[in-house]
Amino acid sequence: MYSRSMEILVGAFMLLGIAALAFLAIQVSGLSLNPSNRDTYQISATFTNVAGLTTRAKVSIAGVTVGQVTAIHLDPMSVRAVVDMSIQKQVDYLTTDSIAAIKTAGVLGDQYVSISVGGAPEMLQNGDVITDTQSALVLEDLVGKIITTLGTNN
Amino acid sequence: MTSSWIDIKDLNFSHGPRVILNGIDVSIPKGKITAIMGPSGCGKTTLLRLISSQLKPSQGTIHVAGVDISSLNREQLLIQRRRMGMLFQTGALFTDLSVFENVAFPLRVHTDLPERMIRDLVLMKLHAVGLRGARDLMPAELSGGMTRRAALARAIILDPDLIMYDEPFTGQDPIFVGLLRHLIRRINQTMACTCIIVSHDINETLSISDYMVVLADGKVIGHGEPETVINSDNPHVRQFLQGLPDGPVPFHYPAPDYFQDLELEDA
Amino acid sequence: MLDHVQRFGHQGLSVLTGFGRAGIVLWQSMWGAPDWRAGPGLLIRQLYFIGVYSLVIIVVSGVLIGMVLALQGYTVLVRFGAESALGQFVSLTLLRELGPVVAALLFVGRAGSAVTAEIGLMKATDQLAAMEMIGVDPLKRVVRPRLWAGIISMPILAQIFNMVAILGAVVVGVNWLGVDAGSFWANMQNTVEFREDVLNGSIKAFSFGVVVTWIAIFQGYDAIPTSEGISAATTRTVVHSSLAVLAMDFLLTAVMFGVD
Known part of the structure; x- marks a missing residue:
């Protein structure tokens, strides 16, 4: 009853499971195996909203993804929102007068941060703050x- | 009587509120075939399960070869059981193993013998029960009698000191009953082990046993050499051994008066 | 009145003792030194019967459910002109919820009931008692390989289910309904987070595997050793495991995705 073909089938079953996990990781969640993604530096920006x-x-930047938002918190002094972002290391040409804006992808899409x-x-x-922002x-x-504009015009 | 192998003292066993065994005191002699007999539901199989410690007594002690088996922990018990063989009523062969592997199973789990030796030992035991040619069959392919013979080969593979047979003759044809009687006798003589047969088949069992214990209602009502027990004047024993339909064990389940029940009181 | 209280108390106690026995069975069968002499053969055998045998139903159901999801998702999304979000809709639904839950329910029906019936039958035919008489602990020899095979198989089956379901959705969404393949995959990859979605889904599948296999082996081991007893135990396995899976899914979802 216990045979070699059973071992082989069980082995194939385990491999299929690993292949499924790899498929879900790489093709579905877009997990990159490239370690350069992890070389980032941190900046933050303050927004009124x-x-x-x-x-x-x-x-x-110009529609090309260069990083992601890591944290959002409130600055108790200025009562403005502070958005921490990690930016890929090779994007080292963000000037101190860069402008950060929060935009929406499409009408129903997700919010994202666009930097000009x-x-x-x-x-x-690393650790610098962008103050010139559009909320x-x-x-x-x-x-x-x-509505108020229409009201005053009348 | 020779020295005893199993000593049971003041044994009580109850299942929930139901008392199954009530104050059993009995000794089972070493190297002999002992029959435990009694009508259905008198606690024979329960007694066997208590001796093999599949059940724990509510009260009292059971000594097997001088060891109080109800005081053992699980590990010690599993070791102690290697010296016991048991033939279950259904045979209880492992359905996913072949006959050969079933018989080899105790050797594989308890010894480190080389494969060649295991093969020889298994074939010897299978030969003894006449199933050497059926070694590659699966349990589902065996008849009832063959299943019990294969199970017997498995029960004796470790050369136990004590072999227990649970209702070995029940529901088998006369050829197999004769064969099994012969096998039980021969195993007892060649291996010099203590045998216990639980059965209610009087003639088959009495013809091979050296000692007998009769149970009824959870009590021992007679024990000794078969001749003395047969000639006993205890009405319970007589009714059981002679198969009388009415006696201390009533024919009728307790019921109100017959005529009253049929509403024939006036007649 | 007092009668009711008494009965309620009795039932409560019997539920408690049931949990107690189930816990003891789990504890004794799960741990302890592995049986080296038996080798990995016992576990591989059970992986074969529990895992490989469940593969067909998992793959077929996975493909069908992926196709239905794509079809339903498309008809809703196309009204908002958002059919490019189909990939994200299908993959998040599967990875977070449907994959682990449906795979677990199928696993209950295919493998859980079989394990209960098998162990119950071994008990009814005295095989477990015979094993004890030979001096082998059936919890270790019979129950443990089945328990571990179930725990190992369940997450694997859930991930295979997810994969074939997403591929089924690709066939319907991209090849038949004409969603752009690029935006299908890109949208999916942008929203699906490996740790958040894939790993959390795997944790769910693993937890379901533990609970379902535990219920199955306990019901088999604790079954009344008669034909009626075994059939009742098999029914209990399916009912208890299904309810346990759904209840646990709610709890796990609340913990994992509920509050940020």
Whole structure:
């Protein structure tokens, strides 16, 4: 009853399980085996409003992903939102006057941080803060503004 | 009577509120075939399971070869059981192993013998029960009698000091009953082991046993050499041995008066 | 009144003793020195009967469920013009919920009931008692390989289920309904997080494996050794395990994904 073919089938079963896990890791979750991803440096930016932004949201320059949001917390002094981001090491051309904006991918899409690089000679270092920011567009505020504008025009 | 191998003192066993064995005091002689007999439901099989310590007594002690087996822990008990063989009523062969592997099983788990030696030993025992040619069959392919013979080969493979047979003759044809009687006798003589047969087949059992114990209602009602027990004037024993339909064990389940029940009181 | 209280108390006690016995069976069969003389053969044998035998039902159900998910997801998403999010919808549903839960329920029906019936039958035919008489602990020899085979097989089966279900969704979504393959995969990869989704799903599958196998071996070991007893035990295995899987799924989901 206990035979070699049984051993082989059980071995194939285990291998299939490992293959499935590899498939889910690489093809489905896009886990990269490239270690360069882990070489990052930290910067942060302060916003008046981060509505809808979550940790692990993308950070991109001109639509290309260069990092992700690692933490969001409130600064008790200024009562502004501080967004910590990790940026890939090879992206070392973020100037000190870069502008960070919170944008939405499509109408229903996720929020992400978009950075526009400025022209200053100094580059951002690990731990630096971007102060020139555009906060998230809050739909209710926008609608409220339009209504007040319409009201004054009348 | 020769020295005793099993000593049972003041043994009580109850299952929930039901008392199954009540104050059993009996000794089973060494190297002899002892029959434990009694009507169905008198606690014979329970007594066998207590001797093999598959059950724990509610009260009293059982000494097997001088060891109080109810005081052993699980590990010691498993070791002690290597010296016992048991033939279950159903045979209880492992359904996923062949006849050969079934008989080899105790050797494989308890010894480090080389494969060649295991093969020889297994074939010797299979030969003794006449199943050497059936070694590659699976238990599902065996008849009831062959299953019990294979199980017997497995029970004696470690040359135990004590072999217990649980209802070995029940539901078997006369050829097999004769064969098994012969086997039990021969095993007892060649291996010089103590045998216990639990049975209610009077003639088959009495013809091969040296000593007998009769149980009824959880009590020992007679024990000794078969001749003395047969000639006993205890009504329980007589009813059982002679197969009388009515006696101390009533024919009727307790019921109200027959005529009253049929509403024939006036008649 | 007092009668009711008394009966309630009795039932409570019998539930407690049941849990106690189940715990003892789990504890005694799980740990202790492995039986080296028997070798890995016993475990491989059970992996074969528990894992490999369940593979067919897992793969077929996985493909079908993936295809249905893609079809249903597409009809909803296409109304918002968001059909490119199909990949993310299908993969998150599968990895977090459907994969572990459905695989576990199928595993209960295929392997759990078989384990209960097998152990119950071994008990009814005195095989377990015979093993004890030979001086071998049936908890170690019979129950332990089945327990570990179940615990090992369940996460593997769940991941295979996830993989074939996603591939089934690709067939329906990309090849038949015409969702763009690039955006299908890209959307999926952007939202699925390995640690958050794949590993949490595996933890779920592992927990289900432990509980389902535990229930199956206990019900078999504790079965009343008659035909009725075994069939009742098999039914109990399916009912208790299914409920346990769903209840645990809720708890685990609340812990893993509930609150940030």
